[in-house]
Amino acid sequence: QSVLTQPPSVSAAPGQKVTISCSGSSSNIGSDYVSWYQQLPGTAPKVLIYENDKRLSGIPDRFSGSKSGTSATLGITGLQTGDEADYYCGTWDRSLSAWVFGGGTKVTVL
Amino acid sequence: EVQLVESGGGLVKPGGSLRLSCAASGFSFTAAWMSWVRQAPGKGLEWVGRIRSRADGGTTEYATPVKDRFIISRDDSENTLYLQMNSLKIEDTAVYYCTPAVSRGDWGQGTLVTVSS
Numbered sequence: 001q002s003v004l005t006q007p008p009s010v011s012a013a014p015g016q017k018v019t020i021s022c023s024g025s026s027s028n029i030g031s032d033y034v035s036w037y038q039q040l041p042g043t044a045p046k047v048l049i050y051e052n053d054k055r056l057s058g059i060p061d062r063f064s065g066s067k068s069g070t071s072a073t074l075g076i077t078g079l080q081t082g083d084e085a086d087y088y089c090g091t092w093d094r095s096l097s098a099w100v101f102g103g104g105t106k107v108t109v110l
Numbered sequence: 111e112v113q114l115v116e117s118g119g120g121l122v123k124p125g126g127s128l129r130l131s132c133a134a135s136g137f138s139f140t141a142a143w144m145s146w147v148r149q150a151p152g153k154g155l156e157w158v159g160r161i162r163s164r165a166d167g168g169t170t171e172y173a174t175p176v177k178d179r180f181i182i183s184r185d186d187s188e189n190t191l192y193l194q195m196n197s198l199k200i201e202d203t204a205v206y207y208c209t210p211a212v213s214r215g216d217w218g219q220g221t222l223v224t225v226s227s
Contacts, residue, residue, distance in 0.1 A: 002154065035213045037155070044207060045147075045155060050214035088155055090212065098173050099145070099157035099212050 003028060004089055004102035011108040016079050020105045022072040022089035028100055029091055034072040036065055037088040039104075045088065049074065081109050112136040114208050114218030121224045126198050130221055132191040132208035139189040141165065145212040146182060146193050148204035149220075156204070157212065158182075158193070176202075198225045 005023040012018045022034065036049040047056050049065035052072065064075045072089055089102040118130040132144070143166070146158040159172035161182045170182050181194040191208050205220040 033213065044217045044219050045149075046217060047214050056214060086154075090155070090157075092213075096174075097171055099147075099160075101155040101157065104154040 002103040003100040006102035006105045009106045013110045017077045020074040027095040028093040030070040032092045034091045036074045039086045112216040116218045116221040119221030119223045127196045130193040134189045140186045142210040144191045150204040
């Protein structure tokens, strides 16, 4: 049971848009920045978004992040087959004094 | 270019010990707060713990499942991060990654630890 809640999967056709939600609480998302990670099959995770909405260098602007209250959202527009991956949200939890991740969302391009 | 190379993984029996290393280059290792993150086969990401830079006290924090069993240390002269894992359990089986900034940094390719009898 992850501290942050994500949908297990989302899917859309190529060129379409998907959004992935990440729900937390006042002790984590509500009080700190959120990062988003992409893990392509068989590879290590890499950071896409940090501090809620900042893209890491080299990340296309098709990827966007936002945060409101105790929830965060990752958006992917112009979906491509190469975007098929697992996506995770993460943030610091002040109550646990630990970094926490969501359970991950598998993105499928139909 | 940031490079992080984890090593030291392998097969170990329950109750055994293992020490992982993470050789870092391409950034200011001395100033970095280094973290370990693990991923069990087919599962999600789990933060293991972190060590602050020496300038920030060099203190450590651990996730509850590994507290009192795992120890994170660093050798700034060698730009190397360590994870000493003791009293290993089957549920510690995972790929272990190191990163200089879990929120925005690069990750290594990981090293697999298998705990099995």
